[in-house]
Amino acid sequence: MGMSADSGLVSAPARADWTIDQGWASYTPEDHQVWLTLYDRQAALLPGRACEPFLGGLKALDLRGQGVPNFDVINARLGALTGWKVVAVPGLVPDEVFFEHLANRRFPAGRFIRKPDQLDYLEEPDVFHDVFGHVPMLTDPVFADYMQAYGAGGLRALHLGRLHNLARLYWYTVEFGLIETPDGLRIYGAGIVSSRGESQFSLEAPSPNRLAFDLMRVMRTPYRIDDFQQVYFVVPSFQRLLDETLKDFDPLYQQLADLPDLGIEAIEPGDQVFTRGDQAYARAGGRLPER
Numbered sequence: 604m605g606m607s608a609d610s611g612l613v614s615a616p617a618r619a620d621w622t623i624d625q626g627w628a629s630y631t632p633e634d635h636q637v638w639l640t641l642y643d644r645q646a647a648l649l650p651g652r653a654c655e656p657f658l659g660g661l662k663a664l665d666l667r668g669q670g671v672p673n674f675d676v677i678n679a680r681l682g683a684l685t686g687w688k689v690v691a692v693p694g695l696v697p698d699e700v701f702f703e704h705l706a707n708r709r710f711p712a713g714r715f716i717r718k719p720d721q722l723d724y725l726e727e728p729d730v731f732h733d734v735f736g737h738v739p740m741l742t743d744p745v746f747a748d749y750m751q752a753y754g755a756g757g758l759r760a761l762h763l764g765r766l767h768n769l770a771r772l773y774w775y776t777v778e779f780g781l782i783e784t785p786d787g788l789r790i791y792g793a794g795i796v797s798s799r800g801e802s803q804f805s806l807e808a809p810s811p812n813r814l815a816f817d818l819m820r821v822m823r824t825p826y827r828i829d830d831f832q833q834v835y836f837v838v839p840s841f842q843r844l845l846d847e848t849l850k851d852f853d854p855l856y857q858q859l860a861d862l863p864d865l866g867i868e869a870i871e872p873g874d875q876v877f878t879r880g881d882q883a884y885a886r887a888g889g890r891l892p893e894r
């Protein structure tokens with residue numbers, strides 16, 4: 604789940620916090636099979652690619668189970684580990700509602716699951732992206748604190764008119780982040796771990812740039828929502844990510860008001876480069892080359 608584009612909102616909610624019942628009993632056998640198919644595909648790809656906290660979280664929460672997980676079952680375990688819980692929402696929710704949930708250690712997750720003909724791509728986050736992608740990292744105590752702090756920061760950015768900058772931080776960490784480990788780069792971003800294609804592309808393709816995480820740099824870098832990323836940012840550790848983001852962003856937002864955005868595929872003078880991409884994938888038109 605991410606922040607909304609206003610056009611994606613569903614109609615008025617029954618509850619003020621936009622939560623709904625998951626309605627676990629109404630998933631069909633086909634829904635459960637989609638979960639298992641997606642789970643098994645990713646479970647085969649992610650050892651050696653995803654970071655240890657993610658893989659450990661998958662195990663600790665027993666996310667394969669018998670199909671689409673029941674949020675009540677997840678929450679009993681997750682609550683004991685870090686005090687987070689998953690709540691069901693009908694789809695994308697307004698930014699303020701989303702941040703308010705995160706700031707209170709509640710992760711809003713879609714309840715619907717994609718159809719068997721949409722295994723590789725869909726536009727709105729479903730329960731597989733939200734739960735398989737995001738929830739394992741919430742078992743990591745430092746990352747759990749980062750997500751909560753992000754929610755509080757989102758509410759502040761919203762009122763300061765800098766949400767477009769802060770949203771890039773979410774995108775390039777929570778959704779598409781990489782981490783440096785003694786064994787090499789590893790994935791922690793939910794948008795990557797829940798995608799068969801991007802689990803490989805993000806680490807192995809010669810096309811994208813891979814750059815060291817820098818807070819201001821990230822907040823000046825636009826992103827694409829409809830295809831593999833052209834740039835990934837690499838954090839040295841989750842503790843460093845948390846330490847850097849806990850400082851007051853007000854002075855940063857003031858500077859950002861006068862600084863131009865950077866090119867999505869640019870390498871800037873101050874960048875620490877892990878891999879300089881050739882951008883061949885993006886230049887050939889990406890996912891829809893005939894476009």
Ligand code: PHE
Pocket residue numbers: 749752753755756757759760772848849850851852853
């Ligand atoms: N420190 C940020 C602020 O002052 C809040 C924040 C924390 C944002 C963690 C993102 C992640 O607004």
Ligand code: FE
Pocket residue numbers: 604605728732733736737778793794
């Ligand atoms: Fe997401």
